[in-house]
Amino acid sequence: VKLVDHAGWTNSPMIPLIGSKGPVTNLTVRGFEINVNYPGNTETPKGKGYYNCIYFGRVKNITVCNMYMHDGHGDGLRAYYCENIRFYNNTISLLGHDGLYAIESNNVEAWNNKITCRINSALRVWNSDNVKFHDNFIDSYPDAGPGIQVQRSTGNMGVEIYDNLITNTYGPGIWVIGTAGAYDKSLSSCYIHNNIFNGSGTNKNIQWVGGVLGSGFHNVLIENNVFDGVHNAAVVNMYMTDTNAGPSGTGFTTTVRNNIITNTVPRTTKGTGTGYGVLNCLTSSHKIVLENNCLYSNTAGNYKNVNSATDIYVDPLFVNSNSGDYHLKSVAGRWNGETWVKDSISSPCIDAGYSSSDYSNEPDDNGGRINIGAFGNTKYASKSGTPIVDNQAPVINSIPDVTVEAGKSLTFIVSASDADGDSLAYSASGIPTGATFDSKSGVFSWTPVAGQEGTYSLTFEVSDGKLTDSATVAVNVVNHNQAPVINSIPDVSVEAGKSLTFTVSASDADGDSLAYSASGIPTGATFDS
Numbered sequence: 001v002k003l004v005d006h007a008g009w010t011n012s013p014m015i016p017l018i019g020s021k022g023p024v025t026n027l028t029v030r031g032f033e034i035n036v037n038y039p040g041n042t043e044t045p046k047g048k049g050y051y052n053c054i055y056f057g058r059v060k061n062i063t064v065c066n067m068y069m070h071d072g073h074g075d076g077l078r079a080y081y082c083e084n085i086r087f088y089n090n091t092i093s094l095l096g097h098d099g100l101y102a103i104e105s106n107n108v109e110a111w112n113n114k115i116t117c118r119i120n121s122a123l124r125v126w127n128s129d130n131v132k133f134h135d136n137f138i139d140s141y142p143d144a145g146p147g148i149q150v151q152r153s154t155g156n157m158g159v160e161i162y163d164n165l166i167t168n169t170y171g172p173g174i175w176v177i178g179t180a181g182a183y184d185k186s187l188s189s190c191y192i193h194n195n196i197f198n199g200s201g202t203n204k205n206i207q208w209v210g211g212v213l214g215s216g217f218h219n220v221l222i223e224n225n226v227f228d229g230v231h232n233a234a235v236v237n238m239y240m241t242d243t244n245a246g247p248s249g250t251g252f253t254t255t256v257r258n259n260i261i262t263n264t265v266p267r268t269t270k271g272t273g274t275g276y277g278v279l280n281c282l283t284s285s286h287k288i289v290l291e292n293n294c295l296y297s298n299t300a301g302n303y304k305n306v307n308s309a310t311d312i313y314v315d316p317l318f319v320n321s322n323s324g325d326y327h328l329k330s331v332a333g334r335w336n337g338e339t340w341v342k343d344s345i346s347s348p349c350i351d352a353g354y355s356s357s358d359y360s361n362e363p364d365d366n367g368g369r370i371n372i373g374a375f376g377n378t379k380y381a382s383k384s385g386t387p388i389v390d391n392q393a394p395v396i397n398s399i400p401d402v403t404v405e406a407g408k409s410l411t412f413i414v415s416a417s418d419a420d421g422d423s424l425a426y427s428a429s430g431i432p433t434g435a436t437f438d439s440k441s442g443v444f445s446w447t448p449v450a451g452q453e454g455t456y457s458l459t460f461e462v463s464d465g466k467l468t469d470s471a472t473v474a475v476n477v478v479n480h481n482q483a484p485v486i487n488s489i490p491d492v493s494v495e496a497g498k499s500l501t502f503t504v505s506a507s508d509a510d511g512d513s514l515a516y517s518a519s520g521i522p523t524g525a526t527f528d529s
Helices: none
Strands: 018-020 024-030 033-035 054-057 059-065 068-070 077-080 083-088 091-093 100-103 106-111 114-117 123-126 129-134 137-140 148-152 157-162 165-167 174-178 188-193 196-198 212-215 220-223 226-228 233-237 252-257 260-262 276-280 286-291 294-296 301-304 318-320 325-328 402-405 410-413 425-429 443-446 454-463 468-478
Touching: 018 024, 024 054, 054 059, 059 077, 077 083, 083 100, 100 106, 148 157, 174 188, 212 220, 212 252, 233 252, 233 286, 276 286, 402 410
Parallel strands: 018 054, 024 059, 033 068, 054 077, 059 083, 068 091, 077 100, 083 106, 091 114, 100 123, 106 129, 114 137, 123 148, 129 157, 137 165, 148 174, 157 188, 165 196, 174 212, 188 220, 196 226, 212 233, 220 252, 226 260, 233 276, 252 286, 260 294, 276 301, 402 468
Antiparallel strands: 318 325, 410 443, 425 454, 454 468
């Protein structure tokens, strides 16, 4: 379906390309393209209700899926007083108002849509109950508004927003606004969890930007999200300007729990003094409760007009925020999109969440406590257990048997290798008296003394802290041999023809058997060795 050039449907702004004012039951629109042809109809303004792609009023059971709607003046799907709206698997680009706008409707669910905003919001509800927006990708063209807009002026309104990627929105990532003033707190709730906000709030003309911006809405819980590089503040209570008092009424409470808030930057207009992690401009009527968040590297600081006793202020150690991977690093294991891998370091946000938060959806080992961040209490939460290491035992190098004489020094080094590169420690048993062994260097030293002759069995062991290896060496100490001492032989004289006899004797301190020899023996003389 394509709108012709200069269509001229200007007599009424609410003439849609496809529509029904009901009452009708069970309507499905699916599987084709709607080109509203704004370039061919620029004489008609955007955002004024002209040429909505689909309009339904008082319809029960609506399904809009697998559609491509683009280049429009108005909404993708506008629904008044409808029930059971299912809006999924759609691609929406550069419409003139909201991708989905549900007004006074009930049971509204939008998921798995890819939406690029141009004028207003990707997804919007007003006075609608039982709303779920999840698993959507939302970005923005300049001049657009919030990524998601939640408005209440009357009646019950319960909204859950989760598992969305909201990036570079021109207005706030999510705008939650109540205009009724004081009302019964039980009538509304807005649960925003497990979303990623990246660069939200780029608008150059307005002050009311941020990650989640709220005012006049009771029971807002912002839990387990990541806010990275958003403008003004990740979570902010304000109306249109910093000084605007906002709606009447008091006691509006927003709880901010288990979120990671990093790299918040000043807003573009009147940005001086902006760029906080969390900001409350409505202190007389609104309260922000902070529980177990991680805040890091926010330009203006972490807080203004709020405080916390349980938040942490450390680098969350994302895998790679530049490429949009906000999983937490873990030595025990983290999901890389296809399988579990291990890092050399673990994020301090693992097991650091609110103590009463549910963690049952996290994989084992989950540490018994929820992770901070967008994957807390999901099956993709980074693991917290001690890593399983396939440790290999060290191998001690061969030590040959050795012989040493008593009185002489013996030194050798015990060495080993370890395939894991672990630090090694040495020990020894059977060390004889007087010997030393250095457990760090592996150096063995000994100078045996007389009386220590014999064979010694020494066992050396090496350990990497968990596994060991050992080797045994025989050290044989032998006697230190001392030279025999020949006794003094006095000079003698003898007459020719007479006999001469004397005995050569010696002593040996070791008691060794002695043998004698002689040189220069004259002819006719004898010497008994």
